[in-house]
Amino acid sequence: MADITAASIHAAKAKSRSTAERHEARNALILSAPALILLLLFIVLPVAGVVFLSFTDFELGYSGFKFVGMDNYTELLTDRTFRQSLWNTTVYTAIVAPVSIFMALGFAMLIEAEGIGRSFFRTAYFLPVASLLVAMATVWQYLFHPTIGPVNQFLALLGLPGPNWLGSAGTVLYSLSIIGVWQSVGFNLVLFLAGLTAIPRELYSAAEVDGAKSAFDRFRLVTWPMLGPTTLFVTTISIINAVKVFETVKTLTEGGPNKSSEVLLFTIYQEGFVYLRVGYASALTVVFLAILVVLTFIQYRVQDKQVHYA
Amino acid sequence: MSALSLRNIEKSFGANQILKGISLDAAPGEFIALVGPSGCGKSTLLRILAGLESADAGEIVVGDTVITDMQPADRNVAMVFQSYALYPHLTASENIAVPLAMRRLSTLQRLPLVGPLMPGQRKAVSEIGRDVREMAAALKIDHLLDRKPGQMSGGQRQRVALARAMVRRPAVFLMDEPLSNLDANLRVHARGEIVELHRRAGVPTVYVTHDQAEALSMADRVAVMIGGEMLQLAAPQVIYDDPAHVEVAKFVGQPRINILNSHVMSGGIVAFAGAICELKDKNITSGSPVTIGFRPEFVKVIAGDEAGESGLRGRVERVEFLGSEIIAYCRLDAIGATVVAKLTPAEGGKLSSSTPVRLDVAADHLFVFGADGRRLAADPILQTNTAELAHG
Amino acid sequence: MTSTTLNSAVPAKPVKRRSAANSFTTGRIIRLAILIIGAIFFLAPYIFMLSTAGKGQSEIFTSSLSLIPQHFAYIENFAKAFTRVSMGGLLLNGVIVCGLILVFQVVVAIPCAYAMAKLSFGAARLMMALIMLGLLVPIHATALPLYVAFDKLSVLNSYVSLVAPFTISVFGIFLFLQFFRALPNDLIHAARLDGMSEIGVIVRVIVPNAWPAVTAFAIFSVVAHWNDLYWPLIVVTNQAYATPPLGLLFFRAAEAGDDYGALMAATFIITLPLVAAFLLAQKRFVEGITMTGLKG
Numbered sequence: 001m002a003d004i005t006a007a008s009i010h011a012a013k014a015k016s017r018s019t020a021e022r023h024e025a026r027n028a029l030i031l032s033a034p035a036l037i038l039l040l041l042f043i044v045l046p047v048a049g050v051v052f053l054s055f056t057d058f059e060l061g062y063s064g065f066k067f068v069g070m071d072n073y074t075e076l077l078t079d080r081t082f083r084q085s086l087w088n089t090t091v092y093t094a095i096v097a098p099v100s101i102f103m104a105l106g107f108a109m110l111i112e113a114e115g116i117g118r119s120f121f122r123t124a125y126f127l128p129v130a131s132l133l134v135a136m137a138t139v140w141q142y143l144f145h146p147t148i149g150p151v152n153q154f155l156a157l158l159g160l161p162g163p164n165w166l167g168s169a170g171t172v173l174y175s176l177s178i179i180g181v182w183q184s185v186g187f188n189l190v191l192f193l194a195g196l197t198a199i200p201r202e203l204y205s206a207a208e209v210d211g212a213k214s215a216f217d218r219f220r221l222v223t224w225p226m227l228g229p230t231t232l233f234v235t236t237i238s239i240i241n242a243v244k245v246f247e248t249v250k251t252l253t254e255g256g257p258n259k260s261s262e263v264l265l266f267t268i269y270q271e272g273f274v275y276l277r278v279g280y281a282s283a284l285t286v287v288f289l290a291i292l293v294v295l296t297f298i299q300y301r302v303q304d305k306q307v308h309y310a
Numbered sequence: 311m312s313a314l315s316l317r318n319i320e321k322s323f324g325a326n327q328i329l330k331g332i333s334l335d336a337a338p339g340e341f342i343a344l345v346g347p348s349g350c351g352k353s354t355l356l357r358i359l360a361g362l363e364s365a366d367a368g369e370i371v372v373g374d375t376v377i378t379d380m381q382p383a384d385r386n387v388a389m390v391f392q393s394y395a396l397y398p399h400l401t402a403s404e405n406i407a408v409p410l411a412m413r414r415l416s417t418l419q420r421l422p423l424v425g426p427l428m429p430g431q432r433k434a435v436s437e438i439g440r441d442v443r444e445m446a447a448a449l450k451i452d453h454l455l456d457r458k459p460g461q462m463s464g465g466q467r468q469r470v471a472l473a474r475a476m477v478r479r480p481a482v483f484l485m486d487e488p489l490s491n492l493d494a495n496l497r498v499h500a501r502g503e504i505v506e507l508h509r510r511a512g513v514p515t516v517y518v519t520h521d522q523a524e525a526l527s528m529a530d531r532v533a534v535m536i537g538g539e540m541l542q543l544a545a546p547q548v549i550y551d552d553p554a555h556v557e558v559a560k561f562v563g564q565p566r567i568n569i570l571n572s573h574v575m576s577g578g579i580v581a582f583a584g585a586i587c588e589l590k591d592k593n594i595t596s597g598s599p600v601t602i603g604f605r606p607e608f609v610k611v612i613a614g615d616e617a618g619e620s621g622l623r624g625r626v627e628r629v630e631f632l633g634s635e636i637i638a639y640c641r642l643d644a645i646g647a648t649v650v651a652k653l654t655p656a657e658g659g660k661l662s663s664s665t666p667v668r669l670d671v672a673a674d675h676l677f678v679f680g681a682d683g684r685r686l687a688a689d690p691i692l693q694t695n696t697a698e699l700a701h702g
Numbered sequence: 703m704t705s706t707t708l709n710s711a712v713p714a715k716p717v718k719r720r721s722a723a724n725s726f727t728t729g730r731i732i733r734l735a736i737l738i739i740g741a742i743f744f745l746a747p748y749i750f751m752l753s754t755a756g757k758g759q760s761e762i763f764t765s766s767l768s769l770i771p772q773h774f775a776y777i778e779n780f781a782k783a784f785t786r787v788s789m790g791g792l793l794l795n796g797v798i799v800c801g802l803i804l805v806f807q808v809v810v811a812i813p814c815a816y817a818m819a820k821l822s823f824g825a826a827r828l829m830m831a832l833i834m835l836g837l838l839v840p841i842h843a844t845a846l847p848l849y850v851a852f853d854k855l856s857v858l859n860s861y862v863s864l865v866a867p868f869t870i871s872v873f874g875i876f877l878f879l880q881f882f883r884a885l886p887n888d889l890i891h892a893a894r895l896d897g898m899s900e901i902g903v904i905v906r907v908i909v910p911n912a913w914p915a916v917t918a919f920a921i922f923s924v925v926a927h928w929n930d931l932y933w934p935l936i937v938v939t940n941q942a943y944a945t946p947p948l949g950l951l952f953f954r955a956a957e958a959g960d961d962y963g964a965l966m967a968a969t970f971i972i973t974l975p976l977v978a979a980f981l982l983a984q985k986r987f988v989e990g991i992t993m994t995g996l997k998g
């Protein structure tokens with residue numbers, strides 16, 4: 001008798017809980033439905049679409065298309081523009097990412113150590129991040145102007161010959177890199193400053209008492225390891241942003257002169273939206289996406305190794 | 311000869327003078343507890359001793375070396391921090407090895423990749439490993455050596471921090487409230503352990519705490535610091551039985567000492583509840599205000615209010631039963647003050663709220679403090695039936 | 703001998719030391735010098751922009767290093783900038799597009815993040831997977847199919863095409879998710895006991911408590927979309943819908959010559975709104991970047 005009552009109460013409870021649960025799940029689904037739908041519509045489907053298109057010869061303006069298998073990808077391998085573009089992107093990233101990371105770290109440590117002008121320096125370095133890059137690129141174009149540009153005029157004052165910064169194949173990538181560094185240091189700097197402020201002061205005291213005499217020793221013992229997570233994040237985002245360089249190239253060089261500043265996104269843009277070769281541009285996009293996936297994957301792997309921070 | 315001496319250390323932050331000329335000497339192997347309320351400058355003094363902060367004035371001597379202007383690394387002083395300050399990215403054994411590596415290896419030898427190529431590096435590293443293991447065994451933390459601080463409990467971290475400080479056999483050992491982050495049980499247990507470790511190592515130790523019980527129970531001598539001044543430096547018993555300053559008397563002891571305002575009577579007599587003292591300094595004029603103090607355990611509480619008996623009349627306000635003792639709060643009719651008495655259950659068992667009582671204080675346990683808070687020397691006078699005197 | 707006296711027998715002479723904080727050591731001078739040189743590098747473009755915007759054509763060609771214009775040509779140059787391209791229209795487009803994007807992103811992301819953080823439902827795992835995937839897909843990767851679709855739907859050259867792809871921000875969901883997880887469950891239980899619906903909980907409890915995250919995200923979103931060139935360049939060819947970066951590109955194309963004075967004036971006008979916002983709300987910007995950076 002008692003058993004039966006107990007069991008039925010139990011059952012009733014379980015039932016009421018499961019209706020509550022179902023109610024909650026329904027609410028949750030309703031709340032996340034708009035996001036889910038938009039996510040499918042604007043991210044999942046387009047990604048699937050771009051992979052799909054990369055196996056076709058679809059061109060905008062022509063109605064039909066046919067499957068061409070791996071043709072687009074094999075064409076990539078022999079496409080000189082693409083190889084040039086991949087190489088330029090790599091060079092640009094190899095310059096901009098490390099330089100902007102180490103400059104940001106260095107300036108952040110100097111600002112952190114310096115008592116006066118803290119917020120002035122932070123503002124000055126951060127200003128480019130809040131500025132319209134297309135607009136500031138225009139200013140840089142003027143600064144880099146081979147004859148009337150202030151940079152070359154200044155060099156002339158020192159008796160040095162100024163190069164044709166954005167106009168010659170030999171220097172254009174480096175000039176764009178300077179702009180890239182100028183634009184991205186502030187963002188990294190702010191993150192490093194936050195990271196530095198978060199390091200407990202007592203750790204530096206402990207390091208000093210433990211015998212870390214030089215600033216370099218304290219940096220190695222405390223600052224660098226404690227900044228680990230920040231550095232990892234800053235590194236990933238700097239690389240990804242460098243790989244995505246587009247605005248300055250489009251505004252200033254259009255990939256020139258002679259494709260010497262052709263970068264990945266610019267090539268995709270040209271193929272897809274200027275020449276309207278959607279199929280081929282899709283294959284380029286897949287390569288671009290694969291690079292991002294690999295970078296993110298590396299970040300996750302390194303991050304996993306960094307756990308166990310107090 | 312003293313192993314450590316501080317002479318007239320002064321320190322200000324901006325306009326705030328935090329340390330107002332602190333002097334202190336420690337004998338070889340002595341354990342000195344620096345106690346005082348929060349914010350009185352204890353940590354600042356310790357940081358100055360370690361070289362983490364520079365004093366505005368004064369001198370620090372360890373053995374026969376003046377270390378006032380030396381860098382922390384050169385002072386051979388070890389410190390345990392309140393937060394332990396373990397390097398979170400290093401394992402326990404790596405943490406303990408840091409002070410040894412910093413001293414025994416050159417900058418080049420410490421570098422990754424390049425380091426192992428340097429001559430002598432391997433031998434030094436293996437010696438460091440041996441010393442770390444020895445230290446860990448002594449502190450019974452062998453099993454923690456491969457863990458990072460994030461994977462340890464508070465007590466375990468505290469031991470690792472101790473090991474890191476002790477491993478290099480410093481000339482002076484500094485601890486800044488190392489037990490304040492532990493729970494109550496662990497704290498009492500750890501007290502005994504630290505004292506034991508100190509005895510074995512025999513290194514002069516300055517131990518900072520805001521907990522007077524911790525200071526009294528652990529130290530050879532206690533330095534009481536209040537408001538940037540060191541008010542007394544003496545053995546725990548002396549601090550308790552013979553406080554040099556009213557603030558010291560108030561800070562030390564639980565429940566707190568009874569403090570009442572009074573004044574000097576003619577002939578340099580100070581009296582309270584049957585206790586009479588005569589001030590040694592005859593220059594103190596009668597009528598000058600003084601503060602008197604007596605500890606709760608020296609208050610005798612007699613139930614009943616028959617006339618003609620000695621002692622001050624009063625009434626029990628509240629009784630706290632603490633097991634082995636009873637704390638009675640008594641309101642004095644005559645002066646309107648509350649006096650705390652600590653009684654044995656046998657003495658205080660019958661007391662309850664509003665019981666009429668008479669209070670008696672032993673003359674040899676009455677402290678008299680001057681207007682500046684300093685203790686005034688006084689001789690107890692044999693007790694007579696002069697309870698009425700105190701009313702004046 | 704152990705000294706038991708309170709004060710040491712031989713009081714040391716108080717030696718006054720100079721305080722280190724206010725003195726200029728060599729190290730400090732070098733540090734300041736580096737910081738100042740850095741600041742000059744970062745500020746130089748702004749200085750030259752302001753200077754050149756006030757110079758006449760001939761002066762630009764002769765003396766570009768002198769910062770103060772000899773003949774102030776600000777009015778001319780700004781007039782050119784305003785007449786040749788509709789600056790007001792550009793800025794208005796920027797505001798409309800960024801505003802719409804932000805509103806949609808927040809309205810879509812907050813309920814979703816709330817459901818994922820505080821409610822249990824079957825699709826949560828799938829959502830999480832999609833969000834992690836979404837985090838690494840930029841607009842550049844989805845632009846081709848979206849362009850083809852928008853072309854088929856004939857919505858190119860419209861606010862719809864500028865805004866639609868950004869109505870969903872996986873980053874926003876991710877950021878809010880992190881933030882909501884930290885809010886105590888009891889807060890929500892109490893609100894439900896008080897009789898609030900789930901929407902009520904979100905509007906009256908979650909959002910007010912998540913305000914720092916919302917501001918941080920708003921800054922992040924506006925900066926990103928105000929500055930974006932790629933997508934507007936693809937879907938807009940009609941000047942009427944041009945956003946500030948695209949408009950500037952048109953202006954440059956129209957100004958084929960080297961009329962840097964007018965160009966700098968236009969640049970100044972277009973850069974000003976966001977820079978001014980930054981200078982006014984600097985603390986929020988920095989907090990926003992830090993929060994989005996460290997959580998993201």
Ligand SMILES: Nc1ncnc2c1ncn2[C@@H]1O[C@H](COP(=O)(O)OP(=O)(O)O)[C@@H](O)[C@H]1O
Binds near residue numbers: 348351354
């Ligand atoms: N670096 C500093 N700058 C300004 N004031 C400080 C600094 N360090 C400590 N103080 C002040 O000095 C006083 C004593 O601090 P501290 O030595 O930490 O006290 P304790 O350890 O006894 O609690 C406090 O009032 C504190 O605010």
Ligand SMILES: [Mg+2]
Binds near residue numbers: 352353486
């Ligand atoms: Mg302290």
